[in-house]
Amino acid sequence: MEGKSRWLILIYRLPREPSRPRVAVWRKLKDLGALYLQDGVAALPEDAVTREQLEWLQLRIQEADGDATLWEGQPNTLVENKGLVEAFRTSREEAYQSIIARAERIQAKARLGGGEPLLTELAKLEREFRAERRRDYFRSPLRKEASEALKAARAAVREGGSSAENLSAEGGR
Amino acid sequence: MLWATRRGCHVDRTACAWLIKRFVDPEASFAFFKDPAEAPDEAVLFDVAGARLSHHGDDCSFETFLKEYSLEDPVLAEIAEIVHDADLMDEKYGRPESEGLDAIIRGMQLHLPDDGTLIRSTEAIFDGLYTYLAREAL
Numbered sequence: 001m002e003g004k005s006r007w008l009i010l011i012y013r014l015p016r017e018p019s020r021p022r023v024a025v026w027r028k029l030k031d032l033g034a035l036y037l038q039d040g041v042a043a044l045p046e047d048a049v050t051r052e053q054l055e056w057l058q059l060r061i062q063e064a065d066g067d068a069t070l071w072e073g074q075p076n077t078l079v080e081n082k083g084l085v086e087a088f089r090t091s092r093e094e095a096y097q098s099i100i101a102r103a104e105r106i107q108a109k110a111r112l113g114g115g116e117p118l119l120t121e122l123a124k125l126e127r128e129f130r131a132e133r134r135r136d137y138f139r140s141p142l143r144k145e146a147s148e149a150l151k152a153a154r155a156a157v158r159e160g161g162s163s164a165e166n167l168s169a170e171g172g173r
Numbered sequence: 174m175l176w177a178t179r180r181g182c183h184v185d186r187t188a189c190a191w192l193i194k195r196f197v198d199p200e201a202s203f204a205f206f207k208d209p210a211e212a213p214d215e216a217v218l219f220d221v222a223g224a225r226l227s228h229h230g231d232d233c234s235f236e237t238f239l240k241e242y243s244l245e246d247p248v249l250a251e252i253a254e255i256v257h258d259a260d261l262m263d264e265k266y267g268r269p270e271s272e273g274l275d276a277i278i279r280g281m282q283l284h285l286p287d288d289g290t291l292i293r294s295t296e297a298i299f300d301g302l303y304t305y306l307a308r309e310a311l
Contacts, residue, residue, distance in 0.1 A: 031262065048181040048282065053262075059222045130272065134262075 004074045004081045006046040010054050013040050014066035021064035028057055033135025035087055043084065045137045046072055089140045095132050096142035099125060103149035110156035118157050126150055177204040177216035182288050184278045185260040186220045188235045188252065190292040191299040193219075196249070197242055205288040233260045248307045252299070270302075 010029075014022045032053055034042040044050040054070055061068040075081045106114070106122050129150055136143055176193055178186050182205070193201045206212050209221055219226040220234040226241060227234050235256040239249055258264060258271035259278070278295060285291045 028263075048183065049279070052181070052183060055222060056228055056261075059228065 009071040012068035092140040096146045103153040107153040107156040110160040175216040187295040
């Protein structure tokens, strides 16, 4: 049974206008994988990295004439903690599903002899996966599936690439 | 001179400590605090919210150091891009080294929880990065 974990809660308010800082803060929180509990209230599990990132974000909000306080704490009950962990896992699913679908498409194209552009597309997707994994704080169950789909795609692209090379080498002779 | 920063150093602060020792103050000693209120009075603070040598606008602290001390070495400018991407994770410069550096320093931080030991150990990494990039830049 999981116990209660420690969380960081950023509570902030920014002026309506200009919208640029509001969007920048929202995007940064999204990049970090934070979950909005309410408008202007975002949660992240506590570790050295999330703490540091939120401290800088707090400073940026203050520099943009906003208010921000950073709190650490635990939900009152185990059930609430579990709900929060589940919400974090669920929030990553859509991204993993999209990665899996695109990896499968690359794999299918590689079998048809896709060549060089597929490798670039795959590298971009692998990069996206690593970013996703970094903000997947509670190991969403789809992580493994996404990782395996990418491995299969890479194997297919490599095979496809080497047979294409053989073909062109033969054609050159 | 005594330099002080927050505990739990990651890539920006380990890189700054290396920069201080190699390019700013070879005699530097370091202190680490949990709360800025505990910082020694005589210390120069770095990578602390509101300090001169800290994040400013888009810049991470390492970038601020280069500007504040007019360090115009092109190899340091490259290291600054890598540190920026690893620290702020915004892919501003798209440096592929940043992901590896981030993983290595995060791992070392877990392995060496004492910040003094950590920054002594990471010096070799930044020395190596500097030597490598200097060779590449030729």
